[in-house]
Amino acid sequence: MSTARIDIHNSELPVLCQSCEARHKGMCGVLSGEQLTAMARHTRRVHHAAGEEMLADAMPITGYGNVMRGVVKLSKVLEDGRQQLVGLQFAPDLLGRLFAKENRVTAEAASDVDICMVPKAALERMVQENPALEHRIMQQTLRELDEARDWMVTLGRKSAAEKVASFLYLIASHIDPSQGEAVATFDLPLTRADIGDFLGLTIETVSRQMSKLKADGVIEIENYRHVSVPDLARLRMRCG
């Protein structure tokens, strides 16, 4: 029975991989059972508390990491300290620029985060031996490029109200468990300061725009962090 065989196969999976999203939707999805086992020999699970810096800009890359749980902020800073978030990573995104020697961004845990770390040399070797793996990572990179370009439109051309609505919509699409429904409920993974850095706005403006969305009945806010969107289409309309 083929299903039984697959089950046996599954039972041989590395423990760490059994419940990992990367095996399904992430880069590990292209690996055979053997390859996955080989990969798992090099990986270790690492936890980062919210706020911890995981990778510093312009520092050597020592390894790559698959996000297993939580949200990671990618940011860049100007000499005078002005900061801009340039990306958010969710499970099962890969952290680290393939084959690069240095980071081009700072990575920080936005929430508590679990990462499956693999040493630089190990992943690069597997990539060289397995073109499908590079192909899969390429697909993720292209998606990140699309997201960055979409965000450029938001940063360059939208009003503060539209920016905040766009951010909430983005989070709702990524975090909310009830996919595809008209309503969404979630905890914001970012503080107002982070949201400001993401949107190119000040804390005060973010706060004011969220208050306005609340006053207009588009969202509900509890304890600053918890947000409900009773009608996603209505939020979507405010994204410009």
Next chain:
Amino acid sequence: MSTARIDIHNSELPVLCQSCEARHKGMCGVLSGEQLTAMARHTRRVHHAAGEEMLADAMPITGYGNVMRGVVKLSKVLEDGRQQLVGLQFAPDLLGRLFAKENRVTAEAASDVDICMVPKAALERMVQENPALEHRIMQQTLRELDEARDWMVTLGRKSAAEKVASFLYLIASHIDPSQGEAVATFDLPLTRADIGDFLGLTIETVSRQMSKLKADGVIEIENYRHVSVPDLARLRMRCG
């Protein structure tokens, strides 16, 4: 017939490739003589006049193109017509998102442009047979991602004066023939309107900031388009 009869001895390059930057710095650099010849059997050189739309957003991808000469604008528009440039491509960049079915951006010739077009299926087949090719394209994609993220910082966190200085510095680094020197002279590949769309500013603000840079002696402008930067370091200082 002369080009078709390239050879078993592979000492001759396809005519089109002989002076093409893609062969050195671009993706064709990873191809052997034979592979290059095979590639060239599928390519054709296409010219686009300044202002022509080359790829429309959300339209099917029919082929890829290597920029041989000129500058290509990548842009996105909101429903109400607000526009944002999300990238500029110079020789020898590859135009088109690998393996994607649809464009995610609009591509327009900023200047007169020569493109080496290769049909979608042909390039994808070569990529599948030649992992080094995908690797090379991956490197370019990563560079584009870096550029997009750098630009997000400019869009989100810089003042109008810093944005314009950053734009001029970017162009100077890409276009000016005298590499590595302290001075630079070049023709702007974009109109003020394009520059505004790139920087998230209005035409008037771009113009005012350029006038200010001129008044301050940081740049010289001739006939609107031609710009000289006597001291690149001084321009760099104004980029924030």
Next chain:
DNA sequence: CGCACGTTTGATCCCGCTCAAATTGGGTGG
């Protein structure tokens, strides 16, 4: 309880947008 921090709200200012007009330069036809 009381401190500290994140957030909200208020008052005011200024950079960049909007609307409007003048200027420049390139192209065209006589």
Next chain:
DNA sequence: CCACCCAATTTGAGCGGGATCAAACGTGCG
């Protein structure tokens, strides 16, 4: 070669959205 036109650009005047500065509020934690 010049007169004219048209589009791109520059310049000016005034306004407003978002920043800045400041204070009050809520929440979690020792």
